[in-house]
Amino acid sequence: MRDLRRAARHNAVFVVLICLSVPVTVVTGWVxxxxxxxxxxxxxxxxxxxxxxxxxxxxxxxxxxxxLLPPLLAQRPDVRELVLTRDRSAGERVAAIAAGMAGAQEVAFYDPAGHLIASSHMLPRAAGLMPARDTTALPLEEALQGRLGRAYRPGSRSLPGSYVFASATRGAQGSSGAVVVWVSLGEVEQAWALSKAPLVAVDGEGQVVATNRPAWRGQRLSDQVERLGAVTVALAETDSEAGTDAAALPGVFDLVGLPQEGPDRSFLRMTRQLPLLGWQVIAFADTTAARSQAFKATAIAVLACLLFSGIGWVALERRQAGLRRMREDRLSALRLERRVRQRTRDLSEANTRLASEVREREAAEEELRRMQADLVQAAKMATLGQMSAALSHEFNQPLAAIRSNADNAKQFLDLGRLEKATAGLDKIIVMVERMAEISRILKGFSRRAGTRLGPIAVKPVIDEALMLLSPRLKQTGARLEVRHLDGPIQVIGGHVRLEQVVLNLAANALDAVEGQADGAVHLRTYVDGDFGVIEVADNGPGVADELLSQVFDPFFTTKDVGKGLGLGLSIAYKIVHDFSGALAIGRGETGGAVFTVRLPRADRASEAAA
Known part of the structure; x- marks a missing residue:
């Protein structure tokens, strides 16, 4: 009887284990x-x-x-000359040199009517290299209107597409022609070809413009993709200051099928916008391997549940068998750990490659900053050139006064009137000191500005900039009012570059009120919290609301042709942002434009550092 009871208890435990192991295994597998x-x-x-x-x-x-290649070529005197004279041989030579040195697919010159003058591929001519007329119509039209023309030129399955840039050449009568540059997207597609994942760039109409799958080129992406559903993924949002994961945000991605990649494979569709081009870059991530790994992990978990159930049952039968099963479990854990270490090494290598690519991009950004510094220096020299005639008048007046006072002093000395002679010499000294001050400011302003930032006083910067603009102020007859509301202010920046900002904003205000009988420019400084503020306002016509978003774009200008390149406000905007400040435009009470420069105060920055 005791054996029967023991057997009954054993069978009951077995039934309970079976009843518990099945749902636990199912739940574990699902989780x-x-x-x-x-x-x-x-x-x-x-x-x-x-x-x-x-x-x-x-x-x-x-x-x-x-x-920037077409605008730079359009400024060259030899390019302007060959466009004006329609010199085909010179044009072919210049275009071939420019295309070869820059690595462009093709460089061409057109007259104002849109007729081809010369091209880098005109003689000898390779089949298919001459662009169709309709690919240059829109960029030519935009370029002749004073803008940077741009358009996409479709390719084919055997030939990558290209992008077209166009810029107008300027003559005495306005636009004398245009420089057009074709940039092949083949280099981009070659770089993309190194990736196994399908990559495409599509325009606003969903047309494929660049891809590492040549069969898709020129096709509509919707014809190549079959939507299967959507997948929600937890994306880590990084705290930019602490460098840690602050939160996990869900992201929803389309799950699609690509018939050309295989009928049993599924991909996640990820998109990145390129607002300047109006394009999208789309990557398709293959989920086949991820699902296979998840299936393996599920199988391992289910097997582990069954294994533990078996261990529990076998432990009732034989302890030794249970110990043997435990050793097998440890071996399985070691194999899983080795797989995790291998995965960690692979991920570390991927991070190393990504860090290398980031360093390359930082080097490219540093090169861009150097080019922008050169552009600022060129704009400064152009500003000095525009003011040279007026500044010569500013020097001629003291020189004339010096000559007159010197003659008078000589006569007074001959007559023995030393007091009058001394007074004339004092006037000469004042004039010489004024000329030396103007020369000092011009010399300092023409130097190339450094990139170091430090505390600078705002008032001396404004005084020097207004001294350079004083001849221009006399010519326009405008009234200038300067007020320092909160006394001396020190901000973080560079003296010469901040002087360039004030000079550009004040000159822009004088341009706005030029020709007005009651033209007035108001410049004031004040403190707003942790920022020092420089405000330049005028009572001119102001800027239309639809143009406010374009005011700080390079080469954008509302002035007449020949009166400006549209770089002053763009350069000022870049300089202010380099100082960790902000430059904004608004409308004043009189309807004119108001430019506001906000820069970090030096005293608040030193307090924060302490």
Missing amino acids: TWSVSSRLFIDEVVTRSQALLAVQAATLERQLDKFR
Whole structure:
């Protein structure tokens, strides 16, 4: 009887273990599948987003490298001359040299009517290299209107597409023609070809303009993609100051199928906008491997549940068998740990490659900053050139006064009237000191500005800038009012570059009131919290609301042709942002424009550092 009772208890325990093991195994498998699928897909999304950011930057960098080439060529005297004279042989030579040195696909020159003058591929002519007329019509029209023309030239399955930039050449009568540059997207597609994931760039109409899948080129992306559903992924949002993950935000991605990549494969669609081009760069992340890994993890979890159930049952039968099963479990754990270490090494290598690409981009940004500094120096010298005639008048007046007082002093000395002679010599000294001060300011302003930032006084900067503008102020007849509301202010910046900002804003205000009988420019400084503020206002016609967003764009200007390149406000905006400040435009009470410069105060910065 005792044996029967023991056997009954044994069978009851066996039944209970069976009843518990089945639902526990099912729940464990479901949880493991859900969690592992999310983790592996999150990892795929993280890698693919990093890849998408790098490849989108590659496309933007390739086009941005050639954006300034047409305006620079259009400013060259030999280019202007050959466009005016329609010199085909000289044009072919210059175009071929420019295309070869810059690495452009093609460089061409057009007259104002849109007729081709010369091209880098005109003689000898390679088949298919001459662009169609309709690809240059829009950029030519924009260029002749004073803007930087741009358009996309479609490619084919065997030939990558290209991007077109155009800029007008200026003559005495206005636009005398245009310089057009074609940039091949083939280099971008070659860079993308290193990635296994499908990458495409599409325009606003969903047309594929660049891709690492040549069969898709020129097709509509919607024809190549079959939507299967949507996947929610937890994305880590990084705290930019602390460098840690502050929160996990959900992101929803389309799950699509790509028939050309295989019928049983699914991909996550990730998009990055390129607002300047109006394009989108899309990466398709393959989820097949992630789902396979999740299936393996689920299988391992289910097997582990069954294994533990078996261990529990076998432990009732034989302790030794249970110990053997435990050793097998430890071996399985070691294998899983080795896989985790291998995965960690792979991820570290991927991070190293990403860091290398980031360093390359930082080097490119440093080169861009050097080019911007050169542009600021050129703008300063152009400003001095515009003011040279007026400044010569500013020097001639003291010289004439010096000559007159010197003659009078000589006569007084001959007559023995030393008091009168001394008074004349004092006037000469004052005039000489005024000329020396003007020369000092001009010499300092013409120097190349450094990039170091430090505390600078605002009032001396404004005084020197207004001294340079005093001849211009006399010519326009405008009234200038300067008020320092909160006394001396020190801000963080550079003396010469801040002087360039004040000079550009004040000159822009004088341009706005030129020709007005009651023209007035108001310049004031004051303190607003942790910032020192410089405000330049005029009572001119102001800026139309629809143009406010374009005021600080390079080469944008509302002045007549020949009166400005549209770089002054753009340079001022860049300088102020280099000082960690802000430059904004608004409308004053009289309807004129109000420019406000906000810069960090030096005393508050030193207190924060302490």
